[in-house]
Amino acid sequence: MKERLLFLSKFYATLVAFFLVAKPLFMLYNGAVGRGCSVTDVAAVLWHGLPLDLATAGYLTALPLLATLVGTWVRLPWVRPVYLAYSAVISLFLSLIFVGDACLYEFWDFKLDATIFNYIDSPRGVAASVSVGYLVAGFSVVLLVAAGLFLALRACGPFFMPRVRRRVAGTLFLLLAGGFLFLGIRGGTGRSTANVGMVYFSTNQFLNHSAVNPAFSLFYSMQKAEDFSSECNFFPEAKRAEIFSSLGYGLTGAPADTLLAVRRPNVLVVIMEGMGAPFVGCLGGRPGTTPHIDHLAREGVLFTRCYANSFRTDRGTVCTLSGYPSFPTTSVMKLPGKSRTLPSIARTLRGAGYATEFLYGGDINFTNMQSYFLSTGYERTHGDTEFTAEERRTHGWGVTDRITFDRLFDMLTRRTDPRPWHVGFLTLASHEPWKVPYNRIPDDERANAMAYLDDCIGRFTERLRRTPLWDNTLIVLIPDHGIPYPDTLAESNPERWHIPMVWTGGAVKGPRVVSKICNQTDLPATLLAQMGLPHAEFRFSRNVTSSTYRYPFAFHTWGTGFGFIDDTGFTTFDLTAGRMLSDSPSPSPLRLERGKALLQTCYDDLGAR
Numbered sequence: 001m002k003e004r005l006l007f008l009s010k011f012y013a014t015l016v017a018f019f020l021v022a023k024p025l026f027m028l029y030n031g032a033v034g035r036g037c038s039v040t041d042v043a044a045v046l047w048h049g050l051p052l053d054l055a056t057a058g059y060l061t062a063l064p065l066l067a068t069l070v071g072t073w074v075r076l077p078w079v080r081p082v083y084l085a086y087s088a089v090i091s092l093f094l095s096l097i098f099v100g101d102a103c104l105y106e107f108w109d110f111k112l113d114a115t116i117f118n119y120i121d122s123p124r125g126v127a128a129s130v131s132v133g134y135l136v137a138g139f140s141v142v143l144l145v146a147a148g149l150f151l152a153l154r155a156c157g158p159f160f161m162p163r164v165r166r167r168v169a170g171t172l173f174l175l176l177a178g179g180f181l182f183l184g185i186r187g188g189t190g191r192s193t194a195n196v197g198m199v200y201f202s203t204n205q206f207l208n209h210s211a212v213n214p215a216f217s218l219f220y221s222m223q224k225a226e227d228f229s230s231e232c233n234f235f236p237e238a239k240r241a242e243i244f245s246s247l248g249y250g251l252t253g254a255p256a257d258t259l260l261a262v263r264r265p266n267v268l269v270v271i272m273e274g275m276g277a278p279f280v281g282c283l284g285g286r287p288g289t290t291p292h293i294d295h296l297a298r299e300g301v302l303f304t305r306c307y308a309n310s311f312r313t314d315r316g317t318v319c320t321l322s323g324y325p326s327f328p329t330t331s332v333m334k335l336p337g338k339s340r341t342l343p344s345i346a347r348t349l350r351g352a353g354y355a356t357e358f359l360y361g362g363d364i365n366f367t368n369m370q371s372y373f374l375s376t377g378y379e380r381t382h383g384d385t386e387f388t389a390e391e392r393r394t395h396g397w398g399v400t401d402r403i404t405f406d407r408l409f410d411m412l413t414r415r416t417d418p419r420p421w422h423v424g425f426l427t428l429a430s431h432e433p434w435k436v437p438y439n440r441i442p443d444d445e446r447a448n449a450m451a452y453l454d455d456c457i458g459r460f461t462e463r464l465r466r467t468p469l470w471d472n473t474l475i476v477l478i479p480d481h482g483i484p485y486p487d488t489l490a491e492s493n494p495e496r497w498h499i500p501m502v503w504t505g506g507a508v509k510g511p512r513v514v515s516k517i518c519n520q521t522d523l524p525a526t527l528l529a530q531m532g533l534p535h536a537e538f539r540f541s542r543n544v545t546s547s548t549y550r551y552p553f554a555f556h557t558w559g560t561g562f563g564f565i566d567d568t569g570f571t572t573f574d575l576t577a578g579r580m581l582s583d584s585p586s587p588s589p590l591r592l593e594r595g596k597a598l599l600q601t602c603y604d605d606l607g608a609r
Contacts, residue, residue: 004068008177010156012061018094018149019053019213020046026102027210035206048201049211051187055194056216058185060090065178080157087153088146094215095146101214103138107432109205109484109491110559111196112214113221115329130396130433196220200577205490208577221329228330229607232575234596240604243597251548252529252536258509259301259545260530265474265507267349267422267527268412271320272453273313273430276483277498279450286485289441289451292458293477293502300504301512303544307497307554307565308481309521313426314367316480316520321345321424322376323524323541325602326557328575333372338609340375343537345524347377349422352533355379355415358424359408361387361399378424382407400437401429401453405460413467426480427453446485461504471506476527478502478520492572492581494565497556517552517566518544539605555598564595571595 024032024042032042063086067079101112108115187194196217200208235243275290277283282294282302309319310326314333318324322342324332332339346356357380358373364383373381384398387407394400408425415421429436430453434445438452457477464470479499489496499520518526525541528534535541542549553566561581563572571591572581580592 005177007156008061008065008068011064011153012057012181014149014152014156015057015060016053018152019056020050022098023049023210026098026105027206029102030105030206030210032206032210035204037207041204041207044201045207045210049199049213052194052196052199052211052213052216054184055187056213058181061181062185065181069175069178083157084154087157088150091146091150091153092142094149095142097215097218099138099142099145105209108559109209111209111212111217113217113329113559115221115331115559116218117222195576197576197578200574200579205492205574205581227607228603231603231607232596232600234600240597240600243594244601246551247553247594247598248549248551249540249542250536251546252543254547255529255543255545256547257512257514257545258530259503259512260474260507261509262472262474262507264352264420264531265472265505266412266420266469267345267354267474267476268505269320269345269422269424269476269478269523270457271317271424271426272457272477272479273427274481274483275430275450275453275479275500276308276481276485276496277500278483278485278489278495279447280500283498283500286447289447290454292454292461293500296457296461296475296477296504297500297502299511300502300508301514303501303514303516303518305515305517305552305554306478306499306501306522307494307517307519307556308479308499309519309556311481311491311558313480314369317369317426318342318372319519319521320478320480320523323521323538325521325540325555325598327602327606328557328559328561330606331367332606334368336368336371336375338606339368339372341609342376343524344376345527346373346422346424348524348528348533348535350377350379352531353419355417355419355421356423357382357411357421358426359404359411360384360426360428361395361401361404362397362426362428373424382411394437395429396433396435397428397431399428401427401456402437402459404428405456409460409463412464412469427456429453429456446483465506473505474503474507475505476501476503476523478523491556491558491561491563494556494563494570497554497563514544516544516549517554518542519554519556540602553594555595557599562595562599564591564598566591 023045027037027042027045097112104112185194187198196212199211201211202208277285279285279289280293281287281290282297283304308316310316314331315326318332318339319326322344324342350356356378358378359382360369362384364370364381370381384392387399391399391403394403412423430449434449436449436452438448438455440451441448461475478501482497482499484496521540522542522544524538525535525543526545529543529546553564556563560576561572561574563570568588568591569585571583571588573592573595574581
């Protein structure tokens with residue numbers, strides 16, 4: 001029996017040691033030194049993260065414990081090959097999870113969770129942000145880590161176990177060991193069971209994230225991912241409904257301000273990849289980066305206080321075109337059964353007699369885009385397969401923007417369909433890896449990529465201005481999401497969500513500045529109201545130009561939290577830790593209450609679809 005207990009102890013301790021070693025390596029890889037982390041911080045991360053490490057090791061030890069318990073009474077053949085196979089499988093999976101978590105964190109700023117499954121079925125798109133060398137190096141590290149962990153587990157192996165003479169006593173010892181293992185899995189003897197938030201200990205989110213075991217985070221989020229109606233039940237139903245009704249959704253008053261000179265213009269919506277306010281000069285961003293957008297804003301309609309709802313392209317696209325909110329760990333675009341029920345600009349305009357198309361220079365099937373577009377009113381979609389092989393290699397994500405803007409121009413100017421049209425267009429070059437055929441800002445590749453997008457927009461609008469289409473066309477420029485620029489710009493800072501929204505084209509009545517706080521989800525209701533079209537089905541979209549728009553606010557979500565901003569200030573809340581991240585300029589229980597009620601309502605709505 002001593003040999004069996006020793007084997008289980010070594011197996012469990014090896015896994016815990018692996019998890020502990022991984023934490024400082026994660027911190028080092030993700031710039032802990034530049035973030036001002038000290039040796040004391042590393043020790044705190046190890047200590048506070050230990051409960052999830054013990055729980056994860058406990059889950060993985062449960063099967064060997066069960067086999068050992070059975071083997072006390074029954075001879076089990078093939079012990080060695082089965083154990084080696086089990087060790088190999090968990091070694092590979094753990095190395096994939098831990099290395100993947102470390103690599104993805106620099107792009108996502110949150111720990112690995114079920115979100116990864118929204119992208120894993122499109123490996124080409126996932127790999128587009130990095131070079132082949134990066135991928136080769138990453139997978140090489142995965143194999144090395146897996147090999148090292150496998151050899152360590154192999155050394156624990158039960159390759160010779162003497163017969164147990166006192167089986168009853170031995171069984172009791174193993175059951176007692178199982179009891180301690182269960183306590184570790186549960187997270188202790190308290191009321192709450194093990195969860196990601198239990199290891200949060202600092203106001204520094206990087207330290208909290210470093211403490212989280214990514215394997216636990218991944219599988220914990222998987223088991224919670226589908227029960228939408230039970231998520232974020234902060235209030236009883238009556239209280240939730242009361243708070244939500246005070247937010248002003250669903251009001252359909254006539255526009256108090258007319259922005260368009262043409263009642264039913266052609267509508268082009270350009271979704272600008274990552275073009276956050278930190279780069280846009282007319283919003284106080286990096287000077288000189290966006291001269292063309294700044295010019296279009298001066299002659300058109302500029303919404304100065306517009307905020308993105310989400311942090312990813314697939315989610316921001318749904319927010320923009322369907323006026324539907326984003327969720328922390330769920331991509332509605334990846335849920336065809338639900339996304340097809342959403343309203344959309346395309347569906348409404350198609351019902352009003354418009355021809356509808358969508359253009360994207362990348363993989364149109366990435367994150368289920370094709371399904372979403374076609375099920376919400378777009379008659380045709382155009383992706384990278386319509387371009388030459390050479391053109392498809394001009395950017396890591398597909399066809400670079402200059403080429404796709406040229407294709408867009410040809411699509412619009414060579415139309416033979418007599419119907420008015422709505423075209424959606426998603427750019428891609430202003431995304432990692434930031435490699436563009438442009439070199440105006442050589443000292444800053446991200447700013448240079450944004451400047452390239454701005455240059456493409458300038459060239460396109462000037463060409464279109466010289467055609468008869470211009471006078472009857474509305475162009476809406478709006479990003480899919482904001483951007484952390486500089487890198488230290490945290491989710492708790494609203495500047496990370498701040499985005500431009502510009503209406504331009506000959507259909508615009510004249511220069512105008514709309515300074516009310518709003519969300520990108522407010523585009524559908526605002527646009528359709530200006531066109532005299534119904535928009536009541538857009539439950540989470542508000543007509544910003546309406547006389548009933550009396551409580552301007554914006555709402556934003558990311559992987560582990562949400563933010564709420566109104567004219568009194570902003571509040572950000574971490575859902576995992578269950579506490580405020582920021583509350584400025586002074587604490588506001590009302591902002592927090594409204595943000596919670598809104599998120600709860602959104603989940604209830606999604607669950608009911």
